Amino acid sequence: MDIKFKGGIILIVLIAALYYAFPTYQAYQPGVDPQTVDNKVNLGLDLQGGMYLDIEIKVEEAVKEIIRRTAVELEDLLIDEQVDFVEVRQTAGSLIVEMEAGKKVNLELAPYDRFLVQFDQQPEGELTYLQLKADEADRIRESAVSQALEVLRNRIDSLGISEPSLQKQGSNNIVIQLPGLKDRDRAIELIGPQAVLQFQIVNSNATPNTYNRLTEVVKYQEVWDKTTNKLISKTPFVLDKKILMTGEFIRDARVRIDSRDNSPYVALSFDSIGADLFAKITRRNVGRNMAIVLDDKVQSAPVIREAIAGGEASISGQFTVEEADTLKIVLRSGSLPAPIEIREERTVGASLGEDSVTQGLNSLMIGSALVLIFMIIYYRLAGVFAAVALTFNVILIISILGAFGATLTLPGMAGIVLTIGMAVDANVLIFQRIREEMKRTENPRAAIQEGFGKAFRTILDANITTLFAALALLQFGTGPIKGFAVTLSIGIIASMFTAIVVTRFFFDIVYLRKTKLHKLSI
Amino acid sequence: MQFLNFKEGQFIDFLSFKRVAAVFSAILILGGVASIVAHQGLKYGIDFRGGTNVQIQFSTPPNLDQLRQFFSDNGMKNVVLQTFGAIEDQEILLGLPTDSPLGTGENLTSELRKILLPQHPKLEIRRIETIGPKVGDELKISAVQAILIALGLVLLYITIRFQWRQGVSAIVALVHDVLVVVGMFSILDKEFSLTVVAALLTVVGYSLNDTIVVFDRIRENQGKYRKKSFDETINLSITETLSRTLITSGTTLLVVLTLFLLGGEIIHDFAFALLVGVLIGTYSSIYVASPVAVFLTKLAPPAGTAPVTS
Numbered sequence: 001m002d003i004k005f006k007g008g009i010i011l012i013v014l015i016a017a018l019y020y021a022f023p024t025y026q027a028y029q030p031g032v033d034p035q036t037v038d039n040k041v042n043l044g045l046d047l048q049g050g051m052y053l054d055i056e057i058k059v060e061e062a063v064k065e066i067i068r069r070t071a072v073e074l075e076d077l078l079i080d081e082q083v084d085f086v087e088v089r090q091t092a093g094s095l096i097v098e099m100e101a102g103k104k105v106n107l108e109l110a111p112y113d114r115f116l117v118q119f120d121q122q123p124e125g126e127l128t129y130l131q132l133k134a135d136e137a138d139r140i141r142e143s144a145v146s147q148a149l150e151v152l153r154n155r156i157d158s159l160g161i162s163e164p165s166l167q168k169q170g171s172n173n174i175v176i177q178l179p180g181l182k183d184r185d186r187a188i189e190l191i192g193p194q195a196v197l198q199f200q201i202v203n204s205n206a207t208p209n210t211y212n213r214l215t216e217v218v219k220y221q222e223v224w225d226k227t228t229n230k231l232i233s234k235t236p237f238v239l240d241k242k243i244l245m246t247g248e249f250i251r252d253a254r255v256r257i258d259s260r261d262n263s264p265y266v267a268l269s270f271d272s273i274g275a276d277l278f279a280k281i282t283r284r285n286v287g288r289n290m291a292i293v294l295d296d297k298v299q300s301a302p303v304i305r306e307a308i309a310g311g312e313a314s315i316s317g318q319f320t321v322e323e324a325d326t327l328k329i330v331l332r333s334g335s336l337p338a339p340i341e342i343r344e345e346r347t348v349g350a351s352l353g354e355d356s357v358t359q360g361l362n363s364l365m366i367g368s369a370l371v372l373i374f375m376i377i378y379y380r381l382a383g384v385f386a387a388v389a390l391t392f393n394v395i396l397i398i399s400i401l402g403a404f405g406a407t408l409t410l411p412g413m414a415g416i417v418l419t420i421g422m423a424v425d426a427n428v429l430i431f432q433r434i435r436e437e438m439k440r441t442e443n444p445r446a447a448i449q450e451g452f453g454k455a456f457r458t459i460l461d462a463n464i465t466t467l468f469a470a471l472a473l474l475q476f477g478t479g480p481i482k483g484f485a486v487t488l489s490i491g492i493i494a495s496m497f498t499a500i501v502v503t504r505f506f507f508d509i510v511y512l513r514k515t516k517l518h519k520l521s522i
Numbered sequence: 523m524q525f526l527n528f529k530e531g532q533f534i535d536f537l538s539f540k541r542v543a544a545v546f547s548a549i550l551i552l553g554g555v556a557s558i559v560a561h562q563g564l565k566y567g568i569d570f571r572g573g574t575n576v577q578i579q580f581s582t583p584p585n586l587d588q589l590r591q592f593f594s595d596n597g598m599k600n601v602v603l604q605t606f607g608a609i610e611d612q613e614i615l616l617g618l619p620t621d622s623p624l625g626t627g628e629n630l631t632s633e634l635r636k637i638l639l640p641q642h643p644k645l646e647i648r649r650i651e652t653i654g655p656k657v658g659d660e661l662k663i664s665a666v667q668a669i670l671i672a673l674g675l676v677l678l679y680i681t682i683r684f685q686w687r688q689g690v691s692a693i694v695a696l697v698h699d700v701l702v703v704v705g706m707f708s709i710l711d712k713e714f715s716l717t718v719v720a721a722l723l724t725v726v727g728y729s730l731n732d733t734i735v736v737f738d739r740i741r742e743n744q745g746k747y748r749k750k751s752f753d754e755t756i757n758l759s760i761t762e763t764l765s766r767t768l769i770t771s772g773t774t775l776l777v778v779l780t781l782f783l784l785g786g787e788i789i790h791d792f793a794f795a796l797l798v799g800v801l802i803g804t805y806s807s808i809y810v811a812s813p814v815a816v817f818l819t820k821l822a823p824p825a826g827t828a829p830v831t832s
Contacts, residue, residue, distance in 0.1 A: 046788075054657070056656075185632050188627065192628055229629060341626075342626040343654040345574075345626065346650075347650040348648070349646065349647065351646065352577070352649055355786065360785065362784045363780045363781050366784060367776065368777075370776045371773045378769070410789060411789065411792065414781055414785060414789050418774070418781070421775075421777035422731070424770065425774075428769045428773075429766055432763075432765055436762070439529075439530060440530065454742075458738045461734045463731075465727060465730045465734060466724075468675040468679065468727065469672045469724060469726050469727030470724075472671040472675070473720055473723050475667065475668055475671070476716070481717070484717075484720050488724065
């Protein structure tokens with residue numbers, strides 16, 4: 001290859017590398033807000049501090065919930081139509097309608113046929129099995145995850161994090177990243193609860209030992225000591241199984257302070273449908289207690305003194321102001337379609353992140369310096385070539401990471417440091433070859449040609465196999481390991497370019513252009 | 523500057539050490555295996571076993587026994603406490619089991635502050651890591667998969683570029699390296715975490731570099747010196763590539779040592795695994811991969827060649 005051509009390529013790559021590395025340099029200058037700079041290397045949460053959460057949406061619960069609701073609906077309909085049935089039972093993925101002996105109901109006819117949109121039916125004597133269709137179940141699972149994303153996004157917005165990120169991962173996981181998060185507990189408080197609000201009527205005549213298991217259910221009111229975090233009391237309530245209303249009609253929620261005892265409570269206002277429904281429910285149940293149930297725990301069970309027409313309700317409990325505020329936010333953002341479980345949490349404080357950056361940079365600089373000094377001492381001028389190539393290498397890695405807006409983690413920094421140690425290998429292979437060739441021939445020009453030529457294949461083989469290892473690491477998806485795999489891979493590729501092209505170019509311009517060449521400094 | 527300057531054709535008889543090397547390797551590996559058996563398995567980090575780790579920094583040197591008593595007085599009996607990093611960092615790592623409701627709960631930091639603040643008003647909770655039991659199992663599977671994928675790709679590549687004999691010998695050397703590093707972690711009672719697996723895979727890639735460089739030279743020399751015996755060719759090839767092997771190992775060790783000493787406690791074990799791995803990888807490409815290649819070639823000579831004698 002023509003020297004000018006080669007030099008041109010190197011120059012273009014160098015300019016491009018500097019161009020793409022510059023935003024990163026700019027972004028992390030003191031007094032600059034990194035967020036104002038685009039196309040930079042982003043610092044991972046382990047370096048800038050923040051929270052990484054991997055949560056699982058329990059989608060099967062969403063499927064069960066749909067089946068449960070359908071059971072209630074179907075039962076109501078059968079009662080309305082005065083059909084002689086025994087009960088509608090719910091099993092894992094299906095419903096069973098049990099008719100009285102000799103009675104039949106044709107579900108294919110209106111008004112029942114709407115249930116067959118989602119279910120397949122299979123009659124067996126008095127029993128009819130309604131199996132949720134597989135594609136319906138899939139649809140429910142999918143929409144549960146996308147709904148959860150929406151709800152969580154709303155809740156997280158209230159944390160005031162400047163660049164939060166929520167991403168769906170796999171089929172039913174969501175990865176949440178909250179850079180710069182200060183209050184870890186607050187984030188969990190907001191993300192954690194399913195926030196299903198239900199209104200149910202209390203049966204004051206029944207006790208937990210004597211209640212009708214078919215139509216009633218027991219739920220508890222828990223009282224916690226706020227200072228010791230211990231459960232003080234757990235009061236059972238027998239409730240009508242029928243859920244009269246849920247939180248889906250909430251238009252707004254606000255924290256108010258009760259003027260009598262200065263305790264905070266959450267005031268709800270319903271939309272017009274909700275207001276009508278709430279008026280109807282309260283009118284029918286004047287004189288009875290209505291339990292306000294949040295995530296299956298009774299919050300309060302006030303007596304309904306009169307029909308409530310304005311579409312307003314309030315939830316009181318023993319809230320602190322902060323708890324009431326959290327409740328307000330979760331009720332406003334709506335309930336999650338299914339409970340969630342935290343699979344993985346990685347939270348790093350800002351100061352630890354800074355320490356890690358310092359340690360990473362120190363290792364990088366001292367490690368590189370040691371390698372460069374060794375190379376220059378051992379290979380003299382050729383070592384200087386290698387040193388320049390290595391520096392080029394680091395700029396190249398940073399620019400590639402920046403161009404893709406990649407994230408640099410602490411293991412990622414270790415990957416760069418390691419690459420430097422290993423990147424010299426290509427140079428060492430070439431230089432040792434040239435030295436060997438020098439013993440064989442009196443012609444340094446030939447030695448350079450041969451050295452590069454013979455080392456090339458070995459360099460390729462050796463680097464490709466290291467890439468295999470890096471690729472195998474990439475399957476760890478997210479997290480610190482991926483950062484390492486990414487920088488290692490980029491480093492390996494960049495090092496091949498710098499050793500084979502850049503170092504070679506130096507040999508070309510320094511030695512091969514000389515008309516009389518007797519000695520190499522290597 | 524030069525060292526190990528050999529005249530052309532001159533070599534060190536590396537293969538004569540193959541029995542000593544075999545015994546050495548056997549001791550290293552069996553020692554590791556014995557330690558793993560004695561410890562009833564590896565000491566997994568939370569990445570694999572699940573649970574919660576909390577890194578806490580104090581303003582005065584923490585007294586672990588006192589803290590342990592403290593936690594147990596506050597109803598937290600199953601916590602594991604250890605100092606983290608250098609003594610002057612005044613940090614501890616608090617471990618909670620997977621089934622601790624506090625770990626993924628919304629009260630973790632407030633509860634810890636409540637327990638510790640009266641005695642340590644200036645503490646800082648620096649890091650919280652929770653891995654659910656399911657994730658732990660998944661990561662275990664991915665870790666094994668990653669190692670198998672890497673080894674599989676290597677076997678395939680070397681078999682294509684060289685011969686199956688070399689492919690198998692390279693794999694033997696790599697498995698050797700992995701076993702030694704894993705064994706070393708067990709012997710030193712260090713936690714085996716995800717970053718250690720990352721280090722292992724890097725070692726696999728690195729150790730292979732050395733092996734390939736030697737194999738490459740063997741192939742080249744086989745073409746060049748047709749009259750030399752196979753053993754001799756191998757010795758010569760190792761000798762010729764020896765200075766490169768040592769220099770690269772040296773520079774890599776330099777940076778790994780820098781990471782080990784300056785990289786901070788979080789990547790300390792990672793750097794340690796690399797340190798052991800780079801040393802053992804260098805050794806294995808000379809004393810494991812090549813002798814195994816000789817052995818395999820004698821066992822199953824390539825078609826069309828006369829049986830090799832040494």
